[in-house]
Amino acid sequence: MMEKILIVDDEEDFCYFVKKNLEAISNYKIIIATRGRKGIQIARKEKPDLILLDIMMPGIGGLEVLKKLKGNEKTQNIPIIMLTAKDEDKSRIKALGSFCDDYIIKPVENLVLKGKIHKVLSITK
Amino acid sequence: MAEVKYSIEEKMKKKQILVVEDERIAAEDIKMSLHRLGYAVSGAAISGKEAVKKAEDLQPDLVLMDIVLVGEMDGIEASALIRSRFDIPIVYLTAYADKKMLERAKVTEPFGYILKPFDDKELCSILEIALYKHKMERKLKKTQQELIQSEKLAALGRFSSGIAHEIKNPLGIILGGSEFLEMKLSRVDPEIKTAIKKIKESTFRADRIVKDLLKFSRPSILKTERIDPNGLIRETLSLFKYRTPLIEIKIKTHFAKEKMFLEIDKSQMQQVFFNLLLNAIESMPNGGLLMIKTYKMAPSEFSFAKKLCVIEIADTGEGISKKNLQKIFEPFFTTKREIKGTGLGLSMSKMLVNNHNGDLVIESKPGKGTTAKIILPFC
Ligand SMILES: Nc1ncnc2c1ncn2[C@@H]1O[C@H](COP(=O)(O)OP(=O)(O)O)[C@@H](O)[C@H]1O
Ligand SMILES: [Mg+2]
Numbered sequence: 001m002m003e004k005i006l007i008v009d010d011e012e013d014f015c016y017f018v019k020k021n022l023e024a025i026s027n028y029k030i031i032i033a034t035r036g037r038k039g040i041q042i043a044r045k046e047k048p049d050l051i052l053l054d055i056m057m058p059g060i061g062g063l064e065v066l067k068k069l070k071g072n073e074k075t076q077n078i079p080i081i082m083l084t085a086k087d088e089d090k091s092r093i094k095a096l097g098s099f100c101d102d103y104i105i106k107p108v109e110n111l112v113l114k115g116k117i118h119k120v121l122s123i124t125k
Numbered sequence: 126m127a128e129v130k131y132s133i134e135e136k137m138k139k140k141q142i143l144v145v146e147d148e149r150i151a152a153e154d155i156k157m158s159l160h161r162l163g164y165a166v167s168g169a170a171i172s173g174k175e176a177v178k179k180a181e182d183l184q185p186d187l188v189l190m191d192i193v194l195v196g197e198m199d200g201i202e203a204s205a206l207i208r209s210r211f212d213i214p215i216v217y218l219t220a221y222a223d224k225k226m227l228e229r230a231k232v233t234e235p236f237g238y239i240l241k242p243f244d245d246k247e248l249c250s251i252l253e254i255a256l257y258k259h260k261m262e263r264k265l266k267k268t269q270q271e272l273i274q275s276e277k278l279a280a281l282g283r284f285s286s287g288i289a290h291e292i293k294n295p296l297g298i299i300l301g302g303s304e305f306l307e308m309k310l311s312r313v314d315p316e317i318k319t320a321i322k323k324i325k326e327s328t329f330r331a332d333r334i335v336k337d338l339l340k341f342s343r344p345s346i347l348k349t350e351r352i353d354p355n356g357l358i359r360e361t362l363s364l365f366k367y368r369t370p371l372i373e374i375k376i377k378t379h380f381a382k383e384k385m386f387l388e389i390d391k392s393q394m395q396q397v398f399f400n401l402l403l404n405a406i407e408s409m410p411n412g413g414l415l416m417i418k419t420y421k422m423a424p425s426e427f428s429f430a431k432k433l434c435v436i437e438i439a440d441t442g443e444g445i446s447k448k449n450l451q452k453i454f455e456p457f458f459t460t461k462r463e464i465k466g467t468g469l470g471l472s473m474s475k476m477l478v479n480n481h482n483g484d485l486v487i488e489s490k491p492g493k494g495t496t497a498k499i500i501l502p503f504c
Binding site: 011013025105 | 308
């Protein structure tokens, strides 16, 4: 079965390459949302198997999105990998505990990204 | 004799005075007084020119300067030169005290002004005050410099934390784009493959620089554990096996025999070892000897610790010039433009060691080699 991955990140070009690169080496189907609000909507409608969620976004930020997703029964069980451009977010992310399944610090190599997604998917299934 | 308190240490080491006086008898008189008072006369000069030369050669602790001298340069001009070139305090000893002369002399910031004829008591108290004042000034200057340096680091940290996000995001896109092109094109043309590889490597390099910068902004919370420094050094050394070909570099270690344990943050201290080892290796492009020593040392007067641990990393590389030695702890100071040094290794290492209540000292002999000493308190 083809797994659906939602990426929520305001950097459009980043999303574009993540989609192109991941789809080229895996069976994942990547859906893109470049705003937090949009991300929540799509998550509820599409029920992706995993969400890649950027922390720092204009409008509703990643942590807010996370809270909303985990607070809604339709989306609360979807595993989440946080994306960040700041190494120092590491400790903040760790503080999220079970709310988030893993994290990735940009820039990230395609193979590393795929590996993390695969790992989280196989654990949470 | 005047009631001046010496510390024991100062009493042991006689202060060296350079006497500038063109009248022979007066000069002998001054020298005798100085000897009586417990000073050493490191030299004598009769002209301004000679005074400047001897100040440079002898580096005395103080210059006792007559104003009217033989030759073209008078004592005030000579003092101005000495003050601007060397950090040596000057005390005038002269028979003249007219207003014009005093005004001129003032500009050279003398540490004292003695009128002839003088007596021993007066000479001694003025010299002692001058020497003490100069010592304090030096200390103040050093503290100020350290303060400026740490302010710079802090500002750098705040700044880089703000822009890290702005830089790493585009890096993410560059890396994604390169990998995309790699997939699409590298089978077509090996040159494209090489080009893409270079783009990717540069992306990682920029990423590393941002990461290094961010370390300045971190609060200095240490995650300390009991660690055997010798083991940590071995571990760090092994990292180099994969990084640099160490074919021509011989590594010798001389570890303290007794077990030593330090209360340190492992990843921070490893970072310090890594930076220092890398500098040592980079200083010996044509090979040499890398000597690593650890030993216990009695504490200096400035430390509260019972014992200190010294970790020495010495190379037989090119060394550091006297001029550069003053700058090596400045962030971004590097002489390694060709091999793309970031100039952050030492400034960061110093900060990390300071966070451990320790100190990092670099000694170097140009052409002979460099020794880095990490001094850490035992808990
Ligand atoms: N072991 C050494 N031998 C010679 N020069 C050194 C050594 N360590 C440091 N230096 C000098 O200090 C400078 C700053 O060092 P560092 O802060 O580590 O930055 P970088 O290594 O990136 O240049 C170097 O560029 C070099 O000129
Ligand atoms: Mg370096």
